[in-house]
Amino acid sequence: MSGYDALRAGLVALLLVSLVPAFDRVFVTGAWRLPALTAMVAALGIALLVRAAGGGAIASAVASLVGFVVLVPMLTGVTEGPTWPGPELWAALGERFTDGFRELQVTPAPTPLLSGIALILVTGFWVVTHLAHELLVRWRSTGGALIVVAVLWAAPLVVPMTTDGVRLHTVPFLAAAALTLLTTVELRPPRPRLAAAGAVMAAAAIVVAAVAPGVLPGYGSDGWYGLGRGVGVQPRGYQPIxxxxxxxxxxxxxxxxxxxxxxxxxxxxxxxxxxxxxxxxxxxxxxxxxxxxxxxxxxxxxxxxxxxxxxxxxxxxxxxxxxxxxxxxxxxxxxxxxxxxxxxxxxxxxxxxxxxxxxxxxxxxxxxxxxxxxxxxxxxxxxxxxxxxxxxxxxxxxxxxxxxxxxxxxxxxxxxxxxxxxxxxxxxxxxxxxxxxxxxxxxxxxxxxxxxxxxxxxxxxxxxxxxxxxxxxxxxxxxxxxxxxxxxxxxxxxxxxxxxxxxxxxxxxxxxxxxxxxxxxxxxxxxxxxxxxxxxxxxxxxxxxxxxxxxxxxxxxxxxxxxxxxxxxxxxxxxxxxxxxxxxxxxxxxxxxxxxxxxxxxxxxxxxxxxxxxxxAPVEETGIPWTPVIVTLLVLIAALAAVLLHQRRRSYLDVPPAARRVLLAQDRLLRTAVYCGLDRRPGETMLEVARRWHMAGRVDSAAVRFARIAQAAAFGGIVDEGLADEAEELCGRAIADLRASVRPAERRAARVRVPWEEAKARSRELLRV
Amino acid sequence: MSITEGQTRPDLSTVAPTLVAIEDNVQQVIAGKPEVIRLAIIALLAEGHLLVEDVPGVGKTLLARALARSIDCTASRVQFTPDLLPSDVTGITVYSPDTGRFTFRPGPIFANIVLGDEINRAGPKTQSALLEAMEERTVTIDGVTHELARPFMVIATQNPIELEGTYPLPEAQRDRFLMRISIGYPHQDDELEILRTHGRGDPLGRLAPACDAETVITAIDRIREVHVSESLERYVIALCRATRVHPEVELGASPRASLSLLRASRAEAAISGRDYVIPDDVKRLAPHVLSHRLILSPDSELAGHTTGAVIADVLDGVPAPTD
Structure with a gap:
């Protein structure tokens, strides 16, 4: 998994988390957050895992479906433990979905987390997470991902709200969406054709706007009505019970x-x-x-x-x-x-x-x-x-x-x-x-x-x-x-x-x-x-x-x-x-x-x-059977870690041990640089980076010497144990120099500053376009 | 990735000193242009040809002759003019009344280093005769195929000004040259140096060969074996592909360009004493190898952009491999 993928996956998570205030208005307590966000993490994990393992979109969808069938019934209390799909599970899920839609029609907001509503909620989070991941991470389509998340964002809009509610409902999502746009929209060549892209996105948004209310639960004639204090809000159904x-x-x-x-x-x-x-x-x-x-x-x-x-x-x-x-x-x-x-x-x-x-x-x-x-x-x-x-x-x-x-x-x-x-x-x-x-x-x-x-x-x-x-x-x-x-x-x-x-x-x-x-x-x-x-x-x-x-x-x-x-x-x-x-x-x-x-x-x-x-306490808080859920999540995390670790090492497995040591040292040096806010420009070779740092007085010539050895190790030179020892020592010195050359406060700030500056540069380019 | 145990490595122990010796030798007569000399040697070792685009009098001919002299081989010079015929380049079969037989009289192309001066002044027919010979390394006259010498390098010059009445090389032909360089005016101190050395007679006369042609051929053969890792191959391809999708470029680098870039990079690595190519080699040569192969879109050409800027942009944007 590349760092870029990780960034985009993080943005997907951020977008979904930004929906929390919007959904909070729907529920009496915050108990909905745990199953919904667990579903989000699981769906995102599965999608990332499949992508890291080199699976395509179809493999990803199948894996996600399997994960859904195994995890979601547990999260929403349909089953007590892991169940293999069978007629019973389908029947239970179907019944629960029917219940859920009925609950949505007759339950006023804010509602307790009724189990049918919980199933619909968790399903929504799961599906949207998966789609958003596919669009944003796999196909690099920021706009598409935002539209999908916006559909989920729109779901709680059926509940009438006050002015303050609008702000709480909207601002976090807009902030997350803006951050996503700034950090992911590709502006370097080829430049985006803004007019065409805008037209396509607008058309997609209109289609979604036309279709979503018919598909989303709670919209339509049998709507929810808020008990709300909102004056002038009309009841949308009149069921007093x-x-x-x-x-x-x-x-x-x-x-x-x-x-x-x-x-x-x-x-x-x-x-x-x-x-x-x-x-x-x-x-x-x-x-x-x-x-x-x-x-x-x-x-x-x-x-x-x-x-x-x-x-x-x-x-x-x-x-x-x-x-x-x-x-x-x-x-x-x-x-x-x-x-x-x-x-x-x-x-x-x-x-x-x-x-x-x-x-x-x-x-x-x-x-x-x-x-x-x-x-x-x-x-x-x-x-x-x-x-x-x-x-x-x-x-x-x-x-x-x-x-x-x-x-x-x-x-x-x-x-x-x-x-x-x-x-x-x-x-x-x-x-x-x-x-x-x-x-x-x-x-x-x-x-x-x-x-x-x-x-x-x-x-x-x-x-x-x-x-x-x-x-x-x-x-x-x-x-x-x-x-x-x-x-x-x-x-x-x-x-x-x-x-x-x-x-x-x-x-x-x-x-x-x-x-x-x-x-x-x-x-x-x-x-x-x-x-x-x-x-x-x-x-x-x-x-x-x-x-x-x-x-x-x-x-x-x-x-x-x-x-x-x-x-x-x-x-x-x-x-x-x-x-x-x-x-x-x-x-x-x-x-x-x-x-x-x-x-x-x-x-x-x-x-x-x-x-x-x-x-x-809400009428029926869904009981989550935590042990199987946690075990499943742990297995997922372990699998993800194994794939990532394997990927990290895989490229060095065919390298002689001495060269591998040098390459790992190089990784350490480059990671240190990122953590210090000294990023490597994409086109820069290791030698050029080392020279630049040397010229800027951040490191001594040892770093340049190390860069030469690292390149020998990377591109086919002979690296023996002695040279590897030397390289590791040089690298250690370079890392220490590099860290010393950046003030601790700056180092800490780098994690915020670097993405911020990238975002600024992007917005400048965006304005210029 | 890297070379695994047991894989053969080219023996560059004798090659690098030889090349450095040639470099030093040529520098004795061409002052202040080490980069140009190095590129010329790289072209020679990569079995490529050099297109020198520069104004008259900066030492293009001198470069060719000094190079030829340094490796103890033959050099010839063809001044291209509008009335130059293909046979003036390749040679001709003549009837000898004494023996009553036709004999082949080789043209100037049958030399190790051929200097084609102001190549854009000749008609397309003559140009293509030269360019075919450059590519095939053989000349076929009256059904008889004649092998050209080895090493073989054409240094063609073009005058970028005075374009009236010229036939600029078509794109397809330019692609045949490994590199395009310009020599440029010398630095003030170097010009002073030139005045002094050249004022005392022909400096070439005092130039002793640094090695013989055989040594160069050996070097060429060994350089073919210089190791290129897979990540670098991908890097070279990524660079060439990036030029094809660049918004300011109408025609990007061809697959032949990536081959040439890799060949030149191998020579660069060998001169630097390495038996493996690093991304820095590729980056250093990319402007020289690629710039004459790109055609800018009319808009950016009008805006005064250059292919050099495009290549710098591409080099900045395409991630260089580190492992």
Missing amino acids: VDISQRLHNPDVRDVLRVESSRRTYLRLAGLDSFDGFTWRLGPPTDGSYRPDRESLYVATDLLPPEEPARTTEQVFVDIEVLDLANMFVPAPYQPVQVLGPHRDEMVWSTAGGFLATWDVDEGRLEADGPRVGVTQGVTYRVQSEYPAPTREQLLEVTVDEETLATWTQLPREYPELAAVAEDVYAAAGATSTIDQVLALQDWFTGGTFTYDLDVPALRGDDALERFVMEDRVGYCEYFAAAMAVMLRATDIPARVATGFLPGEVTRQADPEAGRELTEYTVTTADAHAWVEVLFPGYGWITFEPTPRTDGAQIQPRADDLTPLETERERQLRESDAPVPDPTDPTTPDEDILDPDDPAFQDPTTPDEVPDEEAV
């Missing part, structure tokens, strides 16, 4: 709403109608980005039609002030009847999904491309809601017609295990009616079998829900709501997941004597929540709460008036005065039954411990 874990994991707990309310109530954003096997979402499962039907939208200036008629309701009044939030969905108690306040002109009520949202409304008419982030700091509004409050008896009478049932029990596939668990729970509770079954399931989730914890892996894979319900039994609201809703649907009970905020903490009690009828609550980011709603036609969507959070932040299903208070069995038990049996878990083997008094079983989230630093 995606930001719950984001809010919950955000270490920076902020107050988002100040609520004055006549009763403690959940502040709902939207109901998620469909489950796609991965996440609950608004709208039909096939739509990536839900756009509600115009028919179901009503401007909020009038009384709002109910999403579902509810016969028995209680009135709720809330005054809401938005403290720090940027959202298109308007938090409100379910289900709103009327919105008051200056902003109601800009709100619409959707009877599909039952949500209030901010919208561009022109004189009462809905704009075509209307949704916008209107719930921002300073917005205040009052909502009057009618909270469905049927009695148990009323709910027992409910019947569900076939069509409603078919609509609200759709699932992407059969969930036989979950259905069986649900049936077991119903049987154990003796529940036969729908309401009893729902209550039984709610009790089962909150009754001690499950543990609430934010710091858990993401729901991933086709059997994620089964694993959660039957094995792990640890999670947070999203998990419980998703699991319960799926289990209800699997047992033919119409259900959905709702998202929104918990009631929040009381910051000022109502004081009727002082004329204050309403209690003030403050809602923080840590109050982001998801729960279950079950449809009882005629009585509306009733809220249920499966999350076993014990800090009192949520409305307790049994203690508060969230759901009808008693099941049939409880009522009988109460009437017969018998003790209420502990909720039993029909599917848990006896030895697994946990004693709620056991300290080990205490809910890790204590009341005063809202998500803190520890809970901030």
Whole structure:
């Protein structure tokens, strides 16, 4: 490997490292850097190795592919150790890629390093590193390499950013690109034809610009939307579920709403109608980005039609002030009847999904491309809601017609295990009616079998829900709501997941004597929540709460008036005065039954411990199996070292030992010169260099004598052991003289100065051209 | 790379002193021009021919004769004029009435060192007769092939001024000369020296031969064996290729140029007492061997650039080998 190759390879690494600030904006933590940069180092190492061994571009591509298949699954946690390519690996990779693209569509930035996203990220770094190496090192095409890296640079641009963000995103990359241009563009003969080269590069850049957004993940209609504080940034998809874990994991707990309310109530954003096997979402499962039907939208200036008629309701009044939030969905108690306040002109009520949202409304008419982030700091509004409050008896009478049932029990596939668990729970509770079954399931989730914890892996894979319900039994609201809703649907009970905020903490009690009828609550980011709603036609969507959070932040299903208070069995038990049996878990083997008094079983989230630093860990950081990765990298480094060493020695292997000694001494001398900042001009022979140094007073005539011996050794003169001894001695003197002739500070500065001066000379020539 | 054990090395022990003796000898009559003398000897040893481009009166003829005298061989001189015929150079078959037979009367080319003065004054036909002889080292007249003498060297001169009525050598012909040199005016002190020595009669008359032709032939044969490492061969090729892609050059150095450069470099190494060529040899001779073979593009010629500058540029840019 020549020094020039090494310089260019270093530039490739520099270019990719310069992308770190750009990608940092995408991720919550810096955990993405390790796998991505490891992939960069590995891809660069493989490409260099192949080139050093004399392999061509095709050999390089094949080697890179093999390296990718061996290393990347390990780096991204697809496999635990080195795996030979086979159907299983392909399937695993394919599934992970599919996951990744879905994650990119539904996860807001900044995102935790979800494993699918990690795979796409690492693949991107790998491919771009390889291409950049081939272009810059092999084909000496600086512009081509820059275009390839620019594609990777452009990928994080989907995330909206502030002015400061632009600087951080752009400046390091531009600096690296400029350095690359200055140090690599060939200006010596033949001179570049700037016009032609510029035209070609510009054309290539335009093609890339046209193609890249269609190819890059995250671009297109199903884009990411930033939860960002950026005002005026439009959401690119409207899936409200995606930001719950984001809010919950955000270490920076902020107050988002100040609520004055006549009763403690959940502040709902939207109901998620469909489950796609991965996440609950608004709208039909096939739509990536839900756009509600115009028919179901009503401007909020009038009384709002109910999403579902509810016969028995209680009135709720809330005054809401938005403290720090940027959202298109308007938090409100379910289900709103009327919105008051200056902003109601800009709100619409959707009877599909039952949500209030901010919208561009022109004189009462809905704009075509209307949704916008209107719930921002300073917005205040009052909502009057009618909270469905049927009695148990009323709910027992409910019947569900076939069509409603078919609509609200759709699932992407059969969930036989979950259905069986649900049936077991119903049987154990003796529940036969729908309401009893729902209550039984709610009790089962909150009754001690499950543990609430934010710091858990993401729901991933086709059997994620089964694993959660039957094995792990640890999670947070999203998990419980998703699991319960799926289990209800699997047992033919119409259900959905709702998202929104918990009631929040009381910051000022109502004081009727002082004329204050309403209690003030403050809602923080840590109050982001998801729960279950079950449809009882005629009585509306009733809220249920499966999350076993014990800090009192949520409305307790049994203690508060969230759901009808008693099941049939409880009522009988109460009437017969018998003790209420502990909720039993029909599917848990006896030895697994946990004693709620056991300290080990205490809910890790204590009341005063809202998500803190520890809970901030991303949903699923990819576990890298470090041992095989390190072993593979070490092997790679060793192979590279062996090839380089062999190359260095190879040319001297056919030389008699004495001559070899002289040539090695010559190498030492020339290296010393480079380290002292005294470079050899390309056309200079050893003798000329020695004479020049001699004339400049850096060395004595010994160096010239050494140069003669070195040339004899190099070009076929007779060099015996005695002459070699002499040469080594002369060389030692010359090296010492040379070092002494340069001030130590200059010597240290040389490593910066020499490339800098070269760059200056190049830019001068560039300007002259 | 280097010569491995057991490979034969040319015996230069007698060659180098001989060459130095010739050099000293010629210097006695041509003062202050050691470089020119050295180049002339190199051309002789590399079996090449010399094109001297210079104004009259700087000692071109003297150089040729001194060289011939120093190695104890024959020298001849042809003054090229527009009416000079090819047979005036090569010789002619004449009928002898006494014997009643045709006999060959050799022309001036049948000498060891031939001085072709103002070669650009003769017509192309005569020029090419000379140049063919230079390349083939034989002359064929009336179907009979006559071997030329050995060593054989043509020193042709061209007057760079007074171009009216001349036939400048075509590029293809110039390529046949190993080197093009110019002698140049002597230094002030040397000119004074010339006045004094030449004023006292013909200095050539006092010049004793330093060696005989046989010794020179031996030297030529041994010099062919001077070692050239692979990296140097590549270097020579790289230099020639660089002239072909240089933006100011219309026609670069031919493969014959690289052959010539290598041959001349071997002779240079031998004169320096080495049995191996070093890059410095190549660099020193490259301007002389290559400059007359390049044709600059019209633009750079108009801009007043010279082939010498192009070659200096190439020598600076092409990396010289160190091992």
